[in-house]
Amino acid sequence: MWFCIEDRRKLFLHGREDYTAAARAAEACPVFREDVEEEWVTDEARSCYNCRLRRWTADSFQCQGHVE
């Protein structure tokens, strides 16, 4: 499980430093969208950490993607 719902938002459960989990979550995600280059924080393109739809928080990120 990659996300939980907190205050009606999807919060990534694995923090800001779990690159394996972020890549796996993105691999399985139908709405992944690569962010602009300057906002990448990891070298593998397909990672939730490089996704335009992630919104960083102090400890993790919220996913702003909506899967129907």
Next chain:
Amino acid sequence: MKILICIDDTDNLESRGTGELAENLAAEIQDRKWGHCEFVTRHQLLVHPDVPYTSHNSSMCFAANIDEQHLPNLIERAEAFLAEESAPGSDPGLAIAILDRLSDETALIDFGRRAKQVVLNKQNAYDLAAAHNIHLSEHGGTGHGVIGALAGIGLRMSGNDGRIKGWLRISASNGVAKVADILTQFNLGGVRTINGEILAHDDLVVVGEKPKAVFLGGKPYLMVSPLAEADTVRWQTSSRRELKQF
């Protein structure tokens, strides 16, 4: 005269990034022959529930050397550019500082550093800008981007903050480049490690994918990290993960 131009909060989830807008504005300044623009730096600001931002809260700044007579036109055009190009729902802010006319850099640098640590408000930004004759304007939405725009000016002035937008297309032979050759290809302060060690001109570097430079000591530096198994080549370009701290 040398000026700094910084923009913030111009995007939404569907639009171009703020960095691309900064590059486009810089290109337009040059096309109009108002002056020469330098590279764009990205400055990370505070990520906090009380700070409105789209996804990462970073501002984009560049320096320009312009003829003084063009300054009024440049400010007018930069304002119109942000109003035209910023995305719906964004809160764009523009800051333009004339470096020769600043009496106290310390307060601006301090503002930039505080914007990475605490929640600031628009009045803080407008008060500081007025005290230092800095152009600060908002161009839609809540205008909260003025905080990040002014903070980006301070952080760029500090000389020690942010990554350079884009990456270095380094010519390499079998994936390896000599530091001296890298320095002839790009206008860098040098090639250095995260710990501050400056590489010698005859050092060799394994060139990874999309190597990045960081703004340190007032110059862009290509960042490298030690190879786990070093032979004649001891260094590789630093990964994005390693550069996240900048």
